[in-house]
Amino acid sequence: MRLAAVQLNSTADVARNLETAERLVRGAAADGAELIGLPEKWNLLGPPDELRAGAEPLDGPTLTAAASWASELGVAVLAGSITERAGERLHNTSVLFDATGAAVASYRKIHMFDVDVGGVAYRESDAETPGEGIVLAGLEAGGESLELGMTICYDVRFPELYRILAIRGARMFTVPAAFTMPTGSAHWEPLLRARAIENQAFVLAPGQVGPAPPHYESWGHSMIVDPWGRVLAEAPDGEGFVAADLDLDEQERIRSELPSLANRRTDAYLWPEPMEAHR
Numbered sequence: 001m002r003l004a005a006v007q008l009n010s011t012a013d014v015a016r017n018l019e020t021a022e023r024l025v026r027g028a029a030a031d032g033a034e035l036i037g038l039p040e041k042w043n044l045l046g047p048p049d050e051l052r053a054g055a056e057p058l059d060g061p062t063l064t065a066a067a068s069w070a071s072e073l074g075v076a077v078l079a080g081s082i083t084e085r086a087g088e089r090l091h092n093t094s095v096l097f098d099a100t101g102a103a104v105a106s107y108r109k110i111h112m113f114d115v116d117v118g119g120v121a122y123r124e125s126d127a128e129t130p131g132e133g134i135v136l137a138g139l140e141a142g143g144e145s146l147e148l149g150m151t152i153c154y155d156v157r158f159p160e161l162y163r164i165l166a167i168r169g170a171r172m173f174t175v176p177a178a179f180t181m182p183t184g185s186a187h188w189e190p191l192l193r194a195r196a197i198e199n200q201a202f203v204l205a206p207g208q209v210g211p212a213p214p215h216y217e218s219w220g221h222s223m224i225v226d227p228w229g230r231v232l233a234e235a236p237d238g239e240g241f242v243a244a245d246l247d248l249d250e251q252e253r254i255r256s257e258l259p260s261l262a263n264r265r266t267d268a269y270l271w272p273e274p275m276e277a278h279r
Contacts, residue, residue, distance in 0.1 A: 001142040004028035004036045004243040005206035005222040007235040010045040011213065014054060017043050018065055020239060028241045029073040034099075034142035036241075037206040038066070038080035039222070040092070040153050040178040045212045048127035055085035058106060063095055071101030076141045080176035080206060081109065081152050089129045094152055094176055096137050105137035107150035111158055118182035120215050124154075134161065136168050144248060146171055149201070153177035156191045159198065166199035166261060171251060173201055178208035184219020189231070197229040200255050202246055209237060227251045 006024045010017045021042055028036045043062040044054040056062050066079040077097045084093035092109035108131025113124040135150045149165030149172070156162075156175055165173065173195060179188050188207075196203045202225065209220025222235040224244040232244035255261065 001035065001144045001146065001246045001248070002031075002033045002243060003202075003204050003224050003246060004031065004033035004241045005204055005224055005233065005235065006036060006038050006042075006241045007207055007209050007220055007222040007239055008039055008042055009210035009212070009218070009239055010039070010042055010208060012044060012046040012050050012054070014044050014062070018062065022065070022069060024239065024241050025069050025075075025077065026073065028243060029075045031241075031243050033075060033243050035076040035078065035139070035204070037078040037174060037176060037204045039206045039208045040081045040176045041083065041208065042080040042176070043082050045178060045208060045216065047214055048123075051083045051127045052090065055083040055090050057085050058093070058095065058103070060085075063103075066095070067097050067101040067103065070097040070099060074099045076139055078174050078176065078204070078206075083128065084108070090127055091131060092124065092128050092152055093131075094150055094174070096139065096148065096150065096174075098139060099141060104139060105135050105150060107131065107135035107152070108133070109152040109155065110134075110161065111154045113154040117180055120180075122180075134164055134168075136165055136170055146248075149173045151175050153179065156195060159195065162195045162199055162201075166201055170199070171201055171248070172246075173199075173203050175203060175205040176207070177205060178216070179219040181217040181219050184221065188219055188221055189223070192223055192225050193229040193231070196225040196227055198260070200227040200251065200258070200261060202226055202251070207235075209235070209239065227254050
């Protein structure tokens with residue numbers, strides 16, 4: 001199976017964002033990609049008031065466009081994430097479409113990015129409500145059947161989410177992101193490789209790159225990582241896409257020869273009683 005990660009510099013100009021995304025999806029499909037990932041907030045990236053104003057339902061124009069690209073090109077499309085309007089609530093939601101344009105699964109981001117970094121306060125929960133469900137999606141692409149664990153950006157800092165997905169059968173994780181410049185330069189690659197290595201899974205991580213008003217600066221460096229932790233592809237600065245071929249037989253070999261998932265000692269693990277985390 002051939003994967004592609006699309007890297008965008010999305011802003012508040014939705015028409016421009018969709019036009020650029022479509023061009024790059026078509027380019028990746030022409031390059032042979034059978035699963036193409038778009039980044040977090042690929043249709044609209046901006047401050048909370050613009051996200052609220054531009055929020056769409058799952059059957060809105062943005063995801064309708066992504067579904068049409070999938071069906072026309074005969075490829076699976078991970079529609080990164082959009083700000084979803086669900087009644088009175090907003091969610092940061094990722095949707096996976098198969099090669100017929102059918103929605104296979106949707107995932108609402110569980111972990112809200114409420115942090116202070118690089119002199120900027122980010123409060124994702126000011127606009128959006130966290131999701132509650134862990135999502136494992138089955139996908140047929142390129143003649144292969146694959147279980148995908150769906151996550152978004154800040155989720156990558158919570159390894160328990162990825163371990164649960166791996167135990168449930170995930171062979172790949174999707175991590176559409178808009179990592180900040182300060183955190184991305186220090187943590188993006190180590191976190192992606194760690195999630196790949198500890199779960200012996202592929203990682204598809206399409207990201208945002210460059211400035212987005214009023215104070216966002218995204219790291220980029222979209223990546224595809226294999227179960228040994230090797231970076232198969234990494235995007236340079238700027239908009240574009242990178243692609244790589246997955247060796248699923250090698251993944252089976254790695255999991256057989258170094259069976260860390262099978263060697264877990266669940267009888268020895270005691271989950272701590274609920275308590276406040278130390279700061």
